Amino acid sequence: MTYCIAINTDQGLVFCSDSRTNAGFDNISIYQKTHTFTWPGERVFALLSAGNLGTTQAVVKQLRYDIEQQAPVNLYSVPTLLGAADYVASISTAIQKQHMARDMAHTNFEATFILGGQIGSARPETLLIYPQGNYIHESNAHPFLQIGEIKYGKPILDRLIRRDTALVDAARCALVSINSTTRSNLTVGPPIDLLVYARDSLNFERRMLLEEDDPFAKQLAEAWNRALVEAVHNLPSFPWES
Amino acid sequence: MTYCIAINTDQGLVFCSDSRTNAGFDNISIYQKTHTFTWPGERVFALLSAGNLGTTQAVVKQLRYDIEQQAPVNLYSVPTLLGAADYVASISTAIQKQHMARDMAHTNFEATFILGGQIGSARPETLLIYPQGNYIHESNAHPFLQIGEIKYGKPILDRLIRRDTALVDAARCALVSINSTTRSNLTVGPPIDLLVYARDSLNFERRMLLEEDDPFAKQLAEAWNRALVEAVHNLPSFPWES
Structure with missing residues (x-):
């Protein structure tokens, strides 16, 4: 399984x-799932991937190949984030169809992506691309997207993330959301890849692989645990406690 | 869907x-899922139910009928909590098999239960009863059980619940776990039924239907939100923040 967030x-x-992939319970590997495409000062993209590893690797390879070959449509040529998502x-x-045509075992080749970034002075955007090829963007009421094992880490995002949340707080919140998931589900695991993009910087300068x-990751997890114990203890008293 | 916890x-x-049941997206009702069986000073049981409402209602009805009829095996006669779970x-x-025998549409009649309580001076116990009729108990390393929509509310329990957690803190933690789930998933909803049993009291004296x-529920949810915002804000700074 996998867990990825974009805010x-x-x-x-x-x-x-996260960086854990598993093909069955006893076949677990580490693969990073955040892929970046950067033209400093011009445009930046981050692509987060979940699903069939053969499909996601083939997609990333094709994206890089199209850039190298200066294909008519590539991440450097697309005019908008929406155009990039469609591409x-x-x-x-296309890759899923190719693999399905060869398949003899009803294999699931599906992959889901989050694509985010900024092109020039346009507003930064994030989009979730479904295996079926359609896509949705985040919204003012719900300014984050998740793919993979999303349930464990959703409550903290639902409670805290707004458009006006400070970028550093959003980053801390993402780490807590992932940490909650890795603690509660073995199919999601470290290293944790964190990428923080300051609007209009048009470069990826803040990245941590934990x-x-x-x-830092241990300090953060321990501080969070302590804060939660205290927060629960300080909640309103029950009528029978007085 | 449903979400129930026993600690x-x-x-x-x-x-x-919680108290939400749904048969399809547009057929939503309120049914309490905590059922109590009490002989003050002698024995107490709480039974939490998830799954097919026809099955869970029939099980509860049969349990009460067996008590009234003084059947050879009933909740007043079983010598242990394990015996109660097996019963x-x-x-x-038996009810699932009866309904399956009449079924013409591959209906899912499965139900899952948590049974907890205390018999005389024996140690209080909690057991999770699977639809297949087998059961597991909680453990020192994992002193809680969940049924239904369990993922959203699991991280807070994983982080906080130990054997030596104060009973009132465990109760607050359960409310937070349910509140996180109702906020993030529409199939789980109020009223929330909370039952707190003090060991050796052999009676259910502390119950709230929120x-x-x-x-109180609003005050608790707001206090929790405030505490989390503050907790995220007070987490360790990133290297680039200094």
Whole structure:
């Protein structure tokens, strides 16, 4: 399984992903799921991936190949984020169809992506691309997107993330959301990839890869645990406690 | 859907359940899912139910009927909590088989239960009874059980619940776990049924039914939201913040 988050705030974007893949319970590997495409000063994209690893790897390879070959449509040529999402969707569905045509075992080749970034002075955007090739963007009422094992880490995002949440708080919130998920579900695991994009910077300058024993990650997890214990203890008293 | 929790601490038991049932998206009703069986000073049981409402109602009815009729095996006669779980499991599977025999549409008649309580001076216990009729109990490493829509509310329990957690804190934690779930998933909803059992009291004296607009429930949800915002804000700073 996988868990990836993208948050779109007034101050910029947060991308966060785990790195565990599993093909069955006893076949577990580490693959990073955040892929970046950067033209400093011009445009930046981050692509987060979940689903069939053969499909997601093939999609990323094709995206890079199209850039190298200066294909008529590529991530450097698309005029908008929506156009970029449509282009990624067309590659994803083409690869799935190709693999399905060879399949003899009703294999699930589906992959889901989150694509986010900024092109020039346009507003930063995030889009969730479904395996079927359609896509949705985040909204003012719900300024984050999730793919993979989303339930464990959703409550903290639902409670805290607004458009006007400070970018650093959104990043901390994403780490807590992932940490909650890795603690409660073994199919999601470190290292945790965190990418924080300041709006209009048109470059990815703030990225952390947090291994299981990373001091910052441990400090954060311990501080969060302490805060929650205290928060529960300080909640209103029951009538029978007085 | 449904969400029910049972927590077994050194000081006693906590039971918490939502009250939303749905047969399809547009057929939503309110049914309480915590059923109590009490012989003050002698024995107490709480039964939490999830799954097919026809099955869970029939099981509860049969349990009460067996008590009234003084059947050879009933909740007043069983010598242990394990025996009680086995008895509930036998009724549940018998009812499922009866309904399946009449079925013409591959209907899912499955039901899952949590049974908890105390018999005389024996240690309080909680057991999760699967639709298949087998059961598991909680453990020192994992002193809580959940049924239904369990993922949203699991991280807070994983982080906080230990055997030595104070009973009132365990109860507050259960309410937070349910509140997180009702906020993030529409199939789980109020009123919230909270039952707190002090070990060796052999009676159910502390029960709250919290409607959506209950002042205590609102106060608790707001206090929790405020505490989380503050907790995220007070987490360790990123290297680039200094």
